Amino acid sequence: MEVKLIAHTPDPDRVCAAAAFTSWKKKTTAELFEDLSDKEAMDFLRMVIGLGHVSVTEHATFTFSISGVSRALTHQLVRHRIASYTQQSQRYVKFSPEELRYITPPTIKGNKEAEEEYTSVMAEISNAYQKLLNLGIPPEDARFVLPNAAATNIVVTMNARELTHFFRLRTCERTQWELRELATEMLRQVKRVAPVLFENGGPNCMVGPCPEGKLTCGKIEEVRKKFRELK
Numbered sequence: 268m269e270v271k272l273i274a275h276t277p278d279p280d281r282v283c284a285a286a287a288f289t290s291w292k293k294k295t296t297a298e299l300f301e302d303l304s305d306k307e308a309m310d311f312l313r314m315v316i317g318l319g320h321v322s323v324t325e326h327a328t329f330t331f332s333i334s335g336v337s338r339a340l341t342h343q344l345v346r347h348r349i350a351s352y353t354q355q356s357q358r359y360v361k362f363s364p365e366e367l368r369y370i371t372p373p374t375i376k377g378n379k380e381a382e383e384e385y386t387s388v389m390a391e392i393s394n395a396y397q398k399l400l401n402l403g404i405p406p407e408d409a410r411f412v413l414p415n416a417a418a419t420n421i422v423v424t425m426n427a428r429e430l431t432h433f434f435r436l437r438t439c440e441r442t443q444w445e446l447r448e449l450a451t452e453m454l455r456q457v458k459r460v461a462p463v464l465f466e467n468g469g470p471n472c473m474v475g476p477c478p479e480g481k482l483t484c485g486k487i488e489e490v491r492k493k494f495r496e497l498k
């Protein structure tokens with residue numbers, strides 16, 4: 268999996284702090300953006316987020332290039348609606364046998380017999396896909412034989428409010444391993460550029476009790492430590 272934060276609102280913490288101060292001050296947002304001391308800006312942003320007035324965090328957006336993930340992952344990712352997506356098309360891109368890649372789950376990698384079965388099915392699928400293309404079937408129809416495991420590229424843009432929500436759900440131990448890995452890496456990268464906005468980033472248990480009830484992972488302190496120390 269490759270994940271890269273390719274663009275974001277410059278100085279995202281300060282932009283959201285200036286937006287938050289706009290409702291309290293006579294100065295314009297531009298003046299506040301220039302004039303606020305770092306301490307004033309960050310303290311106020313922390314306070315506003317703590318109060319739950321999180322609409323100000325919508326002023327910062329983040330764009331990620333994501334590649335080498337499965338279609339099983341992207342199907343779950345795009346369920347998050349307050350975001351923009353563009354994904355590599357299986358209609359416009361015709362894959363050669365070398366280009367048709369697939370993701371192997373660690374449980375399968377760790378089991379010799381399962382891995383043999385998996386590799387053999389993937390090879391069979393690849394052969395069938397190439398055969399259909401050679402028979403003149405258009406890629407948009409040949410792709411019907413491709414699996415959930417098919418590797419894909421996608422670009423996603425989310426604002427800080429939606430990202431925080433996405434991290435609450437998708438860095439949780441209850442989330443499927445591949446999407447959790449992606450969400451954790453996205454969080455690691457945004458923490459570097461917006462340390463205050465994502466200070467408490469991570470699953471729901473970062474900011475309250477675990478909402479998963481009987482399905483809890485039961486490792487809350489371990490999980491909190493992991494996300495507090497994520498760099």
Ligand SMILES: Cc1cc2nc3c(=O)[nH]c(=O)nc-3n(C[C@H](O)[C@H](O)[C@H](O)COP(=O)(O)OP(=O)(O)OC[C@H]3O[C@@H](n4cnc5c(N)ncnc54)[C@H](O)[C@@H]3O)c2cc1C
Pocket residue numbers: 346347348349429432433436437441442443
């Ligand atoms: C552990 C786990 C297991 C899951 N299992 C399944 C499953 O088995 N089957 C399945 O279908 N899905 C499953 N999902 C997906 C889940 O149901 C949501 O579709 C997905 O997590 C997107 O979350 P969301 O709707 O809160 O957020 P987003 O789409 O990211 O929206 C953010 C927030 O905006 C608001 N919002 C957005 N759109 C609307 C709207 N139309 N009306 C009102 N408010 C809106 C809501 O407050 C929402 O929480 C699972 C998710 C998780 C984390």
